[in-house]
Amino acid sequence: MKKIKILLLITMGPFIAFAQGQGGSYSISGRVNLIIGLDMVPAQEALVTVKNSGQVATTDSLGIFMLENLQLGKHQLQVLGASFPAIDTSLTITEASITGLSLLAVADCSINKNIAQRDIKKKEPRLLIMGGIAPVVYVHQEKFEKKYDVKYYDFGCVAPNEKCIEQYNQVVFKYLDSKYGKKWRKEVRKDVVGM
Template sequence: MKTAISLLIILISSLGFSQNDKSDTITIKGIIFSEVDGKPLGNAYINYTSKYKYSMTNENGKFEYKYLKKKKDLNEKIEISALGYEKYDTIIDLNKDDIIDLFVVLKTRFGLNRQKALEDINQGEINILLSGGIAPVIYKGDKKFTKKYQVNFIEYGCEAISERSLIEYNQTVFEYLDKKFGEKWRKEIRDDVSGL
């Protein structure tokens, strides 16, 4: 009988604690999008600064985090980042709702997109962007290609560039080259150019 009463007391106590824990838990969730194509952005990091905790978006750009709130917590600074995108910071009020939905569009670093490519073309700067490592890679035929088609190869080296923005920028330049030179340039360009 003592064992049954002890188990009942433990069960009631744990239910009481779990209810308190539930009221102190806030669900922070959302979807992160890329400004390049408006599609969800996988592998974006969400940093909850006061907790030193992270979560990450899935392939659909979604994330969810159960935030255990302490009594003194009033708000939380959240930093969202992804490779090749500008960091986004926001502060959320922890006393407002039990579920907080965030919908964020991340901007690309360097503003590389279709619009930037069109602006560069209009200014006579015909650039083909390369994503590389620390040391730039230069091929034997690069000098001949750039002179013949009046383009520049720009390599960002170890700077993180969004692959989506790189492709969108380059594809806009490729449309320009197709109109000006036909498609013969495609057989002469180096193989490691994104967006071909």
Template structure:
């Protein structure tokens, strides 16, 4: 009887933990820890509701000022993380943020990311470009200029 109860409680525990993980990554995800309050107050959470690229730039500048600059991704059904994402985030003081398969308007995301890229260039020089993910929205076009 003890064995059966142990198995049942184990299954319930695993189910609850899996549910918490699904809920935590349901809307937007990232590799390092960003507090819910920081995430909810970030420009990324507001990008879906804006229509002008200038507004995206302003939100990026506000995130930089608040110490929570993000590099935005629009991936597939499941967010993709790279092995060195956390190291990059810690080294350069930014966060990767993946909207999944749906996200804000492409041009607004590009405007946000370019603003963050300019900040990284100003603060760290161009070395960060050798280490950043190549799937950041807008970077291929920006680096060609």
């Protein structure tokens, strides 16, 4: 009788190990959205990390992420992005993978509508540009700035969130429309964010 028990245990061993291996195949997936003023947009290229395991996923252009090969139990998630404070949350995988998780971040806009209104009141409105490593200057740029009493400002390769910049520029666009009509739009640089 002992021989049969040992044989049964040896035969069942690989199946038990396989079942335990499948136990670590859980995932957490969802979407990270970003609130900028009254707009909600996907948080692109945000990092979603599992602090207790070190796993990392990057959100895609729609803010979607997936963390795979997680174990059952509690997981500490942190979401990091360039234009919002870190989000920390705790989740517990009990029986099945977590799907459709929705995380919301609030943009930390150093440039926004309020700053644009302040700059207009101070008679220092700007048209914001997200340039590259080397700034671009056009030949007739200074004539435009003098004619419409506005300055171009190029952030270079380190810029705030594009939606924040666009909010700022939209206020300046309305100001220029009210002061000069629409003729300035034909002369403005086409790389101004929001044009």
